[in-house]
Amino acid sequence: MLYREALNKALDETMDLDENIVVLGEDVGLYGGSYRVTEGLYAKYGEKRLIDTPIAELSIVGNAVGMAIGGLRPVAEIMTANFALLAFDQIVNHMAKLHYMSAGKITLPMVVRFPQGVSKQLAAQHSESYEQMLCAVPGLRVLAASDVNYAYHALKHAIMSDDPFLFIEHELLYNKKGEVDTETPIDPFKARIVKEGKDVTIVSYLKMVDDVMAAVPKIEEALGCSCEVIDLCSLNPVDYETLKKSIEKTSRLVMVEEDHKTGGYGAQIVSWAAEEIFYALDAPPLRIAGKDTPIPYNRTLELASIPTPDSIAEEIVTWSRKNNV
């Protein structure tokens, strides 16, 4: 099954279960979704439950908040992360806060989904990642799906929960293949150990997990070491327990992320490690992230602006040699 099919299946199964679940967004209905995540659902559930909205992101999220107040369980799609900036007031001032400000009188069972990241030459206004901003907002749960099975289970969980969720996808993952195990439930807030190892803990999420996995053979060969690779899965809350166990075993932490390095999401993970498990670290942690530049159109420059399997391997090898680890 493809990643986008797993998301589709999660939507389909939950919509089938509960007619309060509605989906809204640009081209999600008749057109089938610009990344085909909602394909087929319009035919099955009709235009009242697959709502094609105008290009008005503030309203997409703002209306979803109101739908939730009115008793529905909306799942909103923002076509690309960059456009979510238009909805930041609704996400931060409303979606994240109404439950708190009303002392629990209002609950917002809702999900906002969007793809993000560098795809292929979509340029600066279509290529960004905003988890660093959104994980700084109390009141939101933020999940990032890097694989097919997680995408299915985690989206289902988010839809069925009574809390407001942001669900982050990556544009280059939609056609990723994988198995969905519908029998084995998962805890969407638990980090996933993608590969066990004993010498260095590499923490990552979303598409970078695949890039890290592609880099690992090179790293292990160059250094003669074994890498443990962790997919955070839930970006807020973070499963610090799993990280702690791993780093206590390996004594070394590398954080790999696609967003810009300055103020990037990984700063939180590294700063947590420095504060909380300082003495477990045998070497300075390493952050590998996107460069501090807008994303350029040209393909060579674009690839130079984010981590790639090659640059990840190279940076880790250099860091390791420099620190004698």
Next chain:
Amino acid sequence: MLYREALNKALDETMDLDENIVVLGEDVGLYGGSYRVTEGLYAKYGEKRLIDTPIAELSIVGNAVGMAIGGLRPVAEIMTANFALLAFDQIVNHMAKLHYMSAGKITLPMVVRFPQGVSKQLAAQHSESYEQMLCAVPGLRVLAASDVNYAYHALKHAIMSDDPFLFIEHELLYNKKGEVDTETPIDPFKARIVKEGKDVTIVSYLKMVDDVMAAVPKIEEALGCSCEVIDLCSLNPVDYETLKKSIEKTSRLVMVEEDHKTGGYGAQIVSWAAEEIFYALDAPPLRIAGKDTPIPYNRTLELASIPTPDSIAEEIVTWSRKNNV
């Protein structure tokens, strides 16, 4: 002179110099600014240069971008940080990127000013800090004025620069008193050593600098140590040189900030220290920040949600004792 008067003076002097400088925002003109920063300027420069805008933050920043394209040098005021969320598309997708995307053909000499932070019981939609989000955006310079002299010089610099600046103020600082030394120029990108010391480096910015200074006597007394207090001043770029020198001297780092701890701005500073000067640290760094909750209205709860001089002192003393530093 008061902090708000220093800002006013910076505006006045630059406007006097260059008639391309215009100010726009809600109630900035006839009314004199909701925090009185623009008081008197409407009478002096008229309604073409002190532009009262409708309540449309997206347009306030979006229009400023267009004014800059058209050859003016706009200084936009957003009444409170929370409302800037409505303008995030313009700040992130336009203000920060047009220079890059146009390969330098477009320049945006502009400033967006806003106050932020917890004032007194303004509740969740009027009390937040967004430097953690805005410092994650390449293409923006972000300054935070904690004192009167810096406010004056840094705002002047921002207005006269050809780059786009965010200029962050704090609601509780407007009536702060201080001297302005117009004779001695300053480098707005340099961190300020507010107090020298040798045992621990406390890094902070904006209003927390005052709270740290209020906590220092208690800390020094309790621990018999001496604290070095640094005001970052420029949040992006960061003057890492000054931080490095200080931490190499003291071997200890405490970061104090008002924003929420998870994903907060200070994570970047602590993660930088862990990555770059790991071996200079004798103890795990400490981050003191706002709690991960929306800001409540009730005063007791509100104060419990952010660092105060007492809580800063207490946390530092506890941390120090725990780490034998």
Next chain:
Amino acid sequence: MDKLAAEEIYYEMIRGRAFEYAAKEHYMQGDISGFLHLDIGQEGLSVAAIKAFEKGDVFSTYREHIMAMARGISPKAVMAELFGKAAGVSEGKGGSMHLFDPSHFFYGGDAIVGGHIPNAVGCAYARKYQNNFDGVMVVFGDGATNGGAFFESLNIAAAQKLPLLFLCENNRYAIGTEITRVAPFEKQSHKAEPYMPALEVDGMDAVAVYKVIKDAQAYIQKGHGPIFVEAMTCRYEGHSMSDANRYRSAQEMALCKARDPIERMKRVLTERFGMDEDAIGALEAKAQQEVDEAVAFAAQASEPAPEALYTHIFVEGGSHALS
């Protein structure tokens, strides 16, 4: 409007004004803090609109004390909220600008100008989905009609034919900025005209407001889609307690107050319904007493527990609600 309704509306108007003056007093005494926006001058509009929109949901702004009470939230719970107490309608977490009570179909209290309008649109969608055409009333000021959220909402509500009543309280000012300085005309109903029927009413005349809102709700109940009502009104005080109201002349204020909604409603009671001064005096006394009780209640109510800081960030166990 029959006598009973008129009496009730009058009562809530004077109770509202007394409430606002009490809030002002306690703000100055330091019992209340933050932003406090008084509805004095606009009581007729606030009460009559809510009473007329009997069924259905209401979304309002930060200037909502009187509306919240007209919806049935007790003055005690509102005053306690202003005092930041645990017995407040939002348990002291929201304050003056954030009064929520879904059991009275009242959803705030929003402090982002225009920010609640898209929420009301979404709620109207839910009601239509549920085949409930009593609909939603969303209340906002003239200042909110310049923001993108408002405009997007006009378009969506019309495109989706939602049961939504837009009520614009046009008091001609957004803080210190007069509407005609930032919009091309004084009446903001013009903005709605391409999308839906747009009605106008004198917001200082509670009887007229009552009637127009009744008519408007009847329209949306028929499934015709949204409707817009603009009520011209006037606030007597500054925008909030921190506004000295220097931008309006004494003459302008005097003209305002000559249209006083309470005086006008009193004349309706005496002239149309033959109520005598005694009966009216009794209402006034009762209103004042209710407000005094609310203040006393708020003053002695307890502070929230310290743990309250950490509750209601998420639904207890909510992340596993249906899984």
Next chain:
Amino acid sequence: MDKLAAEEIYYEMIRGRAFEYAAKEHYMQGDISGFLHLDIGQEGLSVAAIKAFEKGDVFSTYREHIMAMARGISPKAVMAELFGKAAGVSEGKGGSMHLFDPSHFFYGGDAIVGGHIPNAVGCAYARKYQNNFDGVMVVFGDGATNGGAFFESLNIAAAQKLPLLFLCENNRYAIGTEITRVAPFEKQSHKAEPYMPALEVDGMDAVAVYKVIKDAQAYIQKGHGPIFVEAMTCRYEGHSMSDANRYRSAQEMALCKARDPIERMKRVLTERFGMDEDAIGALEAKAQQEVDEAVAFAAQASEPAPEALYTHIFVEGGSHALS
């Protein structure tokens, strides 16, 4: 419109179409990537509007190749940008959606639907401030008229009486969503009616477009404030290269193409100005040659230097510009 203008417009229309087909071909060959939005079907509108708005500034959307060229940016510089080369108008950093050239008073190329409209408003403010009433033309699609940025701009431009020409290219679709499914009417000029004069024109008729834009610019030059023009048009291809265009029937596409702007303009040349087939054939050959040269230029142009990743984040030394 005289013969010279007509010929120039026709020439740029056919050059535009040839350019777009060449871009399509090279996209499929992998020389161009990202989002590529073709303007085929809308050439008459794009060229005539730009030519008519001779003086003044232009802000456009991501579907702007033909407009950029009509403004005077060379096909070579545009094609090189599509190829991501250093010789591109944005040095390979912007790509198809981000063509900027202030020396031709052309400011993009914006990929946020509606995001450039507030920028155009601000620029119009600057022009008025500078006492320049040639004004600004901002071009956007029907889909952009549902967003808050557009609405705020109508209001501000009207309140401030700015010299701004809103040009809506209504091709009835935003990607796969037909305008009447997300707005309450088909003609989006209704939205502008409360604020400013709103004109309509057949966007498939270059002569008509030319005239209406000339008239509109004359209006703003008089200092009357903003004006709105809606041009009904039709794109022949999918929204971008990734859209298979399945949501429009063969019949709908045939009706569209029956209104072909190039055929129509050709008739103007032959019937009104008596041009013969040979002369027109010569124009076509020249246009194709110019496009071929642009492709050849782009293909052999150099890649940006690796350091280009780090340039233009800030102005070189900009932080100290005037201090």
